[in-house]
Amino acid sequence: xxxxxxxxxxxxxxxxxxxxxxxxxxxxxxxxxxxxxxxxxxxxxxxxxxxxxxxxxxxxxxxxxxxxxxxxxxxxxxxxxxxxxxxxxxxxxxxxxxxxxxxxxxxxxxxxxxxxxxxxxxxxxxxxxxxxxxxxxxxxxxxxxxxxxxxxxxxxxxxxxxxxxxxxxxxxxxxxxxxxxxxxxxxxxxxxxxxxxxxxxxxxxxxxxxxxxxxxxxxxxxxxxxxxxxxxxxxxxxxxxxxxxxxxxxxxxxxxxxxxxxxxxxxxxxxxxxxxxxxxxxxxxxxxxxxxxxxxxxxxxxxxxxxxxxxxxxxxxxxxxxxxxxxxxxxxxxxxxxxxxxxxxxxxxxxxxxxxxxxxxxxxxxxxxxxxxxxxxxxxxxxxxxxxxxxxxxxxxxxxxxxxxxxxxxxxxxxxxxxxxxxxxxxxxxxxxxxxxxxxxxxxxxxxxxxxxxxxxxxxxxxxxxxxxxxxxxxxxxxxxxxxxxxxxxxxxxxxxxxxxxxx
Amino acid sequence: xxxxxxxxxxxxxxxxxxxxxxxxxxxxxxxxxxxxxxxxxxxxxxxxxxxxxxxxxxxxxxxxxxxxxxxxxxxxxxxxxxxxxxxxxxxxxxxxxxxxxxxxxxxxxxxxxxxxxxxxxxxxxxxxxxxxxxxxxxxxxxxxxxxxxxxx
Numbered sequence: 001x002x003x004x005x006x007x008x009x010x011x012x013x014x015x016x017x018x019x020x021x022x023x024x025x026x027x028x029x030x031x032x033x034x035x036x037x038x039x040x041x042x043x044x045x046x047x048x049x050x051x052x053x054x055x056x057x058x059x060x061x062x063x064x065x066x067x068x069x070x071x072x073x074x075x076x077x078x079x080x081x082x083x084x085x086x087x088x089x090x091x092x093x094x095x096x097x098x099x100x101x102x103x104x105x106x107x108x109x110x111x112x113x114x115x116x117x118x119x120x121x122x123x124x125x126x127x128x129x130x131x132x133x134x135x136x137x138x139x140x141x142x143x144x145x146x147x148x149x150x151x152x153x154x155x156x157x158x159x160x161x162x163x164x165x166x167x168x169x170x171x172x173x174x175x176x177x178x179x180x181x182x183x184x185x186x187x188x189x190x191x192x193x194x195x196x197x198x199x200x201x202x203x204x205x206x207x208x209x210x211x212x213x214x215x216x217x218x219x220x221x222x223x224x225x226x227x228x229x230x231x232x233x234x235x236x237x238x239x240x241x242x243x244x245x246x247x248x249x250x251x252x253x254x255x256x257x258x259x260x261x262x263x264x265x266x267x268x269x270x271x272x273x274x275x276x277x278x279x280x281x282x283x284x285x286x287x288x289x290x291x292x293x294x295x296x297x298x299x300x301x302x303x304x305x306x307x308x309x310x311x312x313x314x315x316x317x318x319x320x321x322x323x324x325x326x327x328x329x330x331x332x333x334x335x336x337x338x339x340x341x342x343x344x345x346x347x348x349x350x351x352x353x354x355x356x357x358x359x360x361x362x363x364x365x366x367x368x369x370x371x372x373x374x375x376x377x378x379x380x381x382x383x384x385x386x387x388x389x390x391x392x393x394x395x396x397x398x399x400x401x402x403x404x405x406x407x408x409x410x411x412x413x414x415x416x417x418x419x420x421x422x423x424x425x426x427x428x429x430x431x432x433x434x435x436x437x438x439x440x441x442x443x444x445x446x447x448x449x450x451x452x453x454x455x456x457x458x459x460x461x462x463x464x465x466x467x468x469x470x471x472x473x474x475x476x477x478x479x480x481x482x483x484x485x486x487x488x489x490x491x492x493x494x495x496x497x498x499x500x501x502x503x504x
Numbered sequence: 505x506x507x508x509x510x511x512x513x514x515x516x517x518x519x520x521x522x523x524x525x526x527x528x529x530x531x532x533x534x535x536x537x538x539x540x541x542x543x544x545x546x547x548x549x550x551x552x553x554x555x556x557x558x559x560x561x562x563x564x565x566x567x568x569x570x571x572x573x574x575x576x577x578x579x580x581x582x583x584x585x586x587x588x589x590x591x592x593x594x595x596x597x598x599x600x601x602x603x604x605x606x607x608x609x610x611x612x613x614x615x616x617x618x619x620x621x622x623x624x625x626x627x628x629x630x631x632x633x634x635x636x637x638x639x640x641x642x643x644x645x646x647x648x649x650x651x652x653x654x655x656x
Contacts, residue, residue: 160563162559162562162563162566163519163563165555165559166523166526166556166559166560166562166563169526169552169555169556169559169560170526170529170556172552172555172556173529173530173533173549173552173553173556176533176548176549176552180540180542180544180545181548182542182544182545183540183541183542183544183545184542185540185541185542185545187536187537187540187545187549188533188536188549190536211589214588214615215585215588215589216580217619218581218584218585218587218588218615218618218619219578219579219580219581219582219584219585220579220580220581220621221621221622386619386620386621387616387619387620387622387632388616388632388635388636388639389619390588390615390616390618390619391611391612391613391615391616391619391636391639392639394588394592394611394612394615395608395611395612395615395639395640395643396643398592398595398596398608398611399604399608399643399644399647399653399655402604402653402655403647403651403653406653406654408596408599408600408656411596412593412596415589415592415593415596419589423518423522424522426518426575426576426577426578427516427518427519427522427575427576428519428572428575429522441548441552444548445548448547448548449544449547449548452547453544
């Protein structure tokens with residue numbers, strides 16, 4: 001590592017590119033339907049004429065900004081701007097509804113910056129050794145990782161676990177629609193050609209989270225969010241204090257995000273959900289996750305931004321993209337003539353280290369820009385009349401869903417799923433387990449079928465599924481996640497009983 | 505489980521109906537998997553279908569024994585809800601024939617009428633129509649020209 005690379009990253013041009021990238025990424029990421037992948041993909045062509053290091057800095061800044069930007073609409077509209085922000089809705093929107101949206105936006109910004117810095121630090125110091133972690137993950141580990149993700153249904157189904165499990169199974173079933181993951185069978189389309197492409201995850205997310213909110217909004221004249229008499233600016237001091245108090249949660253979630261970011265295909269949505277689950281599992285007494293708990297936002301946002309640095313580790317060291325935006329960036333690097341691999345850190349070290357320092361700078365720049373944009377986003381959302389907010393958000397859901405695959409069918413599916421989601425939510429079936437099933441279904445199926453084929457071929461099915469150390473560790477975590485809430489509630493009941501007895 | 509609000513004889517018909525639809529979907533899936541050529545395509549949806557049927561039956565039994573009578577569609581204007589969804593679907597159906605902007609203008613207008621509870625005047629209608637045109641135009645330009653999305 002040469003500190004001259006830091007000076008290279010700090011040139012005026014690179015600083016301007018990092019600032020532009022963060023702002024553009026944040027704005028694009030905040031629009032439902034425009035994911036971080038799309039933000040990076042649409043802006044890739046402008047990097048072709050740049051120096052490789054500058055191009056990487058711009059793309060990294062767009063990526064990190066877009067992941068953070070997804071939090072705005074998650075908090076203020078209950079619609080994750082990017083799939084990475086799914087778990088941000090769980091506590092962000094309840095906070096906004098009770099009048100703390102400004103605080104939630106500030107907390108999300110601090111957590112995103114913290115997570116981004118931890119991910120970038122891991123990329124700087126641990127890239128080559130950590131990349132071997134990715135290679136140790138086979139199909140069966142992905143299967144168990146997705147089962148671990150599905151175990152979150154128990155914790156996400158606040159109210160009725162059975163309905164959560166049924167909703168999760170419904171989501172898994174929806175993930176099967178279209179062409180099969182492994183073979184080419186066309187499944188569950190019932191002759192409809194519009195269903196062959198399957199259910200697009202981002203469109204489904206928009207539908208399941210956004211359409212029910214719109215349906216509820218138009219039905220009554222009440223305001224969208226609770227507003228104080230005087231609209232405040234973003235509460236950055238209060239947010240900083242809360243973030244500092246939850247530094248352990250921030251650090252743990254950032255490490256989770258970094259490690260999951262390293263795993264090819266897992267991405268920010270899985271990282272956010274796993275970190276959320278861990279934050280909930282280790283909650284202090286009195287913390288109410290799912291009802292507007294700041295720690296829930298911090299866990300998700302720290303983890304999803306940490307996947308940026310984590311995802312670059314296998315991308316740059318092995319040439320295996322850790323997340324979908326990394327795949328786009330990898331393509332841009334190949335166009336630039338940069339060959340990824342361990343040698344990039346030796347021979348071409350100046351490019352990669354200039355980029356890593358650029359990523360640090362972009363993440364730090366996200367703090368003032370994020371708080372500033374957040375302030376205006378919050379003020380706009382809380383003061384805009386409902387008669388403008390609803391049609392604007394409705395228009396954005398249509399154009400955003402259409403833009404993903406240029407498909408009107410996706411828009412119709414989005415509206416249909418949203419309407420079904422609204423009916424289901426009215427009878428206690430939450431959207432989150434359905435979304436979880438939809439996202440984790442393909443990962444689980446691919447891991448299961450591949451592991452089954454390998455296990456059968458080697459004549460050791462049991463060993464394949466239950467004999468690998470990483471798998472066993474994930475299974476142990478899954479069991480712990482499932483039984484810990486039961487142990488915790490029993491302990492709380494016993495404590496309450498002891499206190500009641502002592503009072504008598 | 506939640507502390508359900510129950511009263512003797514009351515039933516949570518909505519939950520029972522949804523559980524029955526889920527069971528139906530599971531059975532439909534089991535029927536559909538019979539036509540797949542590759543066994544690798546069968547295992548996962550079959551497992552999921554059994555899980556869906558199993559959990560839905562449990563939901564139905566639980567709901568039958570302890571119905572939550574708080575469940576339901578709640579208060580609010582039905583015509584507004586229906587207008588919102590119908591105008592969005594109408595926009596999708598119109599899009600291939602009229603193009604993106606005229607079709608989404610229908611969705612925008614429908615949502616606007618559905619969301620406005622304060623009544624209408626000529627001035628307010630003109631202001632909202634103007635604001636809508638600016639918002640749609642700006643987003644259309646962003647997606648069509650800046651992001652290169654081929655909008656119809």
